[in-house]
Amino acid sequence: MHMSESVDQQMVTIAASEGWTPDMVRQEISALKHKPGALLPILHAIQDRIGYIPEAAVPIIAEELQQTRADIHGVISFYHHFRNQPAGSHIVQVCRAEACQAQGGRALERHIQEALGVGYHHTTADYEFTLEPVYCLGNCACGPSISIDNAVYGRMSPEKFDQLTDRLTTSIIQLK
């Protein structure tokens, strides 16, 4: 089944406005679709490349895998890891699980939400940070733990968090 040209063209336009191309998605799919149970590896590959899984990519994945759009949408929406919106420059994950709670994790969570001014699953207005909850980073003897862009930080405190984010948002301006 081929989509009509106008729909195809529409998709290309949407994709271009969002900074990706349908070809990017097709490349990731064709590299992986021979694998048994390929959908999760494909979704990871698309998110790793584009930063999220665009709504307009769903019909492409469905067509390539000969599944329905509902199937693909159902899988994407089931897993917390996949996002259908672009994230900020940095992804901050805060562990909400018991071992971190025992070390003051709840107070740290509140500080981080106040410091960034956003709740979970939201991105700051300047697109610097996306805040996500995580249920265990496996660093449970040295909590509370957070991760920023996949690097885990242990024994986190409100003060250390502020220093970390300051460092990330401070760019060096060279004067000529």
Add this chain to the structure above:
Amino acid sequence: MTTIIYVPCDTTALSLGADQVAENIHHYADQHSADIRIVRNGSRGLFWLEPLVEVATAEGRVAYGPVEPEQVAELVAAGLFDGKPGHPLYLGSIEEHPYLKRQQRLTFSRIGITDPLCLDDYIAHGGFVGLKKAAALTSQGIVDEVKNSGLRGRGGAAFPAGIKWQTVLDEPQDQQKYIVCNADEGDSGTFADRLVMECDPYMLIEGMVIAGLAVGATQGYIYLRSEYLLSQQMLNAAIRRAEVAGYLGENVCGNGRAFHLEVRLGAGAYICGEETALLESLEGKRGLVRAKPPLPAIKGLFGQPTVMNNVLSLSAVPFIMARGGQAYADYGMGRSLGTLAIQLAGNIKQGGLIEVAFGVTLLEILQDFGGGTFTGRPIKAVQVGGPLMAYMPEEQWHTPMDYEAFAQLGAGIGHGGVVVFDDSVDMGEQARFAMEFCAFESCGKCTPCRIGSVRGVEVIDRIRAGENRDNNLELLEELCETMVDGSLCAMGGMTPYPVQSVMKYFPEDLLASPRPLEV
């Protein structure tokens, strides 16, 4: 002569600045023209001492820790490059450290000692001996050895591994069979799987190849949680090197049998640690729990016979094959044989990995190993076995770590995580969180779990607000019973355990209003 200095590279060491420590050591070595080489070893699991820097000396490896990046300069001045004592961070011979001396490390015998990806290191420390022995045995011979060891599934369910393998072996041979490793270590307070994968990945690979030889499976998958990206990198690199060296591939160890291995990443769904949900996820679907039977051993991945074991179960197998099932069964008590990887976490002074024979009491773990809480306050409650297990009050801490002894108390050992809380904890909040977590992570297939968990949060909120308290307590008890009896899997079926333990042992917290957060 070049001095070897070890700086661990596991997630915990890195989370406390190990990379910067290594960089600073390089910097000062250059400055002092010291002839050193840095090896990034795994962590020994003495996490309160991370980053733990070791120096190889004529008298063995001596350690310094916990080393903050800024302390490297003073350590160098105090003779770090010669392994000299004198600095307050000097710990002496690490092998003699009481935390390690008191353990029986059978599975974790290499972690922290070797460079995780160095095959020669692995082999020099007993690696692949088990596989070579297994390759010379019949399939039944391997399965019998695992049965003799008494090994029970370390993921939490404690099902005898040998029986599971026998079931898969007994399925007709003319079909595809699979080995699936459950590396979806989602329980808070657990990190033993992560340590294996980051610090000794060849051991897991070896265990899976042996499982493949035992049941006639030619394909293995490691289903790894997406939060463990370092484990993914380590495993993928180790798999590539093992393939090149002939331990994986078409002709394993030159005996003509094939075994291929691939890492598959989960996507942040706790429920996918449940074995049937994991299989659905591996097949590219939503992680919905399957009804059992059929057992995965008979109809598992893609409908084929499948051995599904936890990382720790598979990692125990190389020792069992190398030294014999009996050598493993010599440890432990009753029907809990061998060693247990206890992961001491939460509010604890000396947290880390403790591999000991079954039978050690919880109190020994908390005091002798843990040294009390991190905050120095009294311990109030201990959650053993993950978020679906009971909170244990002080009167239960004398209990030996044994599957049956814990089951008698309505508690469980699960995957061996021990999370400690001091007396500032609000246990009512912990009960509420158990329900909240279930509501967040439920796969949604069965009603008791999907709806029950949401109602559970609401009822607890009403109780804590003092609204119609007696009736709501009765309702909560009934709701817990319904979830336990009516849920399809352990997610909904065990979420009530922590809640019921709070109702029974910490009722005063549940009845009080929520405490304000101390910031």
